[in-house]
Amino acid sequence: MRLSLTALMLQIFFLSVPMMTRAAVVRDTITHGDYTLIVVNNAPDFSPETRQRLIDAFFIVYPEEATRFNKNTLRQVTFFIDPTYTGVAETGNGVSRFNPKWLKDHPEDIDVVTHEVMHIVQDYRHDGPGWLTEGIADYVRYVYGVNNLKSNWKLPPYRPNQSYTNAYRVTARFLLWIEKNKDQHIVDQMDAAMRDGTYTDSLWTKLAGSTVDGLWQQYANSPALELSYK
Numbered sequence: 001m002r003l004s005l006t007a008l009m010l011q012i013f014f015l016s017v018p019m020m021t022r023a024a025v026v027r028d029t030i031t032h033g034d035y036t037l038i039v040v041n042n043a044p045d046f047s048p049e050t051r052q053r054l055i056d057a058f059f060i061v062y063p064e065e066a067t068r069f070n071k072n073t074l075r076q077v078t079f080f081i082d083p084t085y086t087g088v089a090e091t092g093n094g095v096s097r098f099n100p101k102w103l104k105d106h107p108e109d110i111d112v113v114t115h116e117v118m119h120i121v122q123d124y125r126h127d128g129p130g131w132l133t134e135g136i137a138d139y140v141r142y143v144y145g146v147n148n149l150k151s152n153w154k155l156p157p158y159r160p161n162q163s164y165t166n167a168y169r170v171t172a173r174f175l176l177w178i179e180k181n182k183d184q185h186i187v188d189q190m191d192a193a194m195r196d197g198t199y200t201d202s203l204w205t206k207l208a209g210s211t212v213d214g215l216w217q218q219y220a221n222s223p224a225l226e227l228s229y230k
Contacts, residue, residue, distance in 0.1 A: 025040065025041070025042045026039075026040070026041045026042075027039070027040050027041075028041075030055060030059075032059045033063070034063075034075055035058075035059065035062060035063060035075055035076075035077070036075060036076040036077070037055060037058050037059070037076075037077055037078075037079060038076065038077070038078040038079070039051065039054075039055065039078075039079045039081070040078060040079065040080045040081065041081040042080075042081060042082055042083060042084075043081050043082075043083040043100040045100075046081050046100045046103075046104075047103070047104065047107070050103050050104075050107055050110075051081070053110050053147075054079060054098070054103075054110060054113050055079075056146075057110050057111065057113040057114065057146050057147070058077070058079070058113055058117060060146055061111075061113065061114045061117065061144045061145075061146065062077065062117045062120075062121070064144050065114075065117065065118050065121045065140060065144060066121055068188070069118075069121050069122070069140075069188065069191050069192075070121045070122070070123060070191075070195065073120060073121045073123060074094045074120055076094065077094055077095075077096065077117060077120060078094060078095045078096070079095075079096050079098065079113075080095055080096065080097040080098070081098055081100050082097050082098070082099070082100070083099075083100050083101070085097055085098075085099045086099065087099060088102050088112060089102075089112050089115075089116050090116075091116045091117070091119040091120060092119070094120055096113070096116040096117060096119075096120070098112065098116075106151070108147055108150045108151035108152075109147075109151045109153070110146060110147040110151065111141050111145040111146060111147055111148050111151065111153060114140060114141045114144055114145045114146070115137045115138060115140070115141045116137075118136070118137040118140040118141070119133075119137060122136065122137070122191065122194065122195065123195055124194045124195055125195075125197075126194070126195075126196075126197035126199070128194045128199045129165070129199075130167065131164065131165045131166065131167035131171055132167075132171065132190060132194065132199075133167075133194065134167040134168045134171065135164075135167055135168065135170075135171025135172050135174070135175055136171075136172075136175065136187060136190065136191055136194075137168075138155075138168045138169050138171070138172035139171075139172040139175045139176060139187055141153070141172070142155060142172055142176065142227075142229075145229070145230065146230065147230075148229045148230065149229040149230055153229075154169075154227075154229065155169050155172055155173040155176070155225075155227060156169055156170060156173065157223070158173070158219065158220060158223035160220070163216070164212060164216045173225065174215075174216065174219055175187050175190075176225060176227075177219050177223065177225055178208055178215060178219075180225065181218075182207075182208040182209060182215070183207050183208045185207075186207055186208060189203075189207055190203065190207075
């Protein structure tokens with residue numbers, strides 16, 4: 001999930017933490033190669049094992065995402081473990097915020113990292129469909145995820161009540177179908193167009209030979225895909 005969360009807001013949060021509780025905030029900085037991850041943990045009971053798995057996932061998937069989609073992405077990323085946050089995760093301006101309760105209840109959902117840091121790589125600063133933003137991020141989770149199998153995260157089979165605008169996993173599966181049946185570079189080209197502000201609905205016809213509605217109808221008529229998870 002993407003949001004407008006600025007570094008200034010993060011700084012304001014730390015300034016607002018009472019002095020008696022500020023000691024609970026733990027900040028670590030880890031650098032591997034060209035990338036640095038800052039982990040800010042405000043949940044004293046957060047599992048050290050889960051924390052390490054999030055870090056390990058970052059250093060596996062983020063360089064892969066950057067190499068394929070955006071070599072100019074940020075070299076420094078912050079993870080904020082925030083017990084006051086009630087969603088699952090959200091990302092903006094180089095900061096990914098995670099709900100420690102969710103991760104405690106779903107300890108295998110490590111690839112929430114894979115989805116969230118793709119939003120940093122995307123760096124979409126122009127108007128574009130939100131369903132495509134989230135669909136690409138879940139496509140990337142499918143392709144580059146490190147623990148989807150154990151977390152039982154899967155792309156849902158086609159159902160007549162679905163739409164490509166459902167976003168997330170529904171759109172991700174649709175993108176995979178187009179990639180396998182129409183244009184193997186469709187996701188890379190859509191991602192680039194969303195980032196540089198050249199995306200229009202006509203791009204689907206230019207790249208894949210049909211409008212997005214037409215492609216969805218073709219998908220609905222023959223949605224079979226061979227999928228594998230790791």
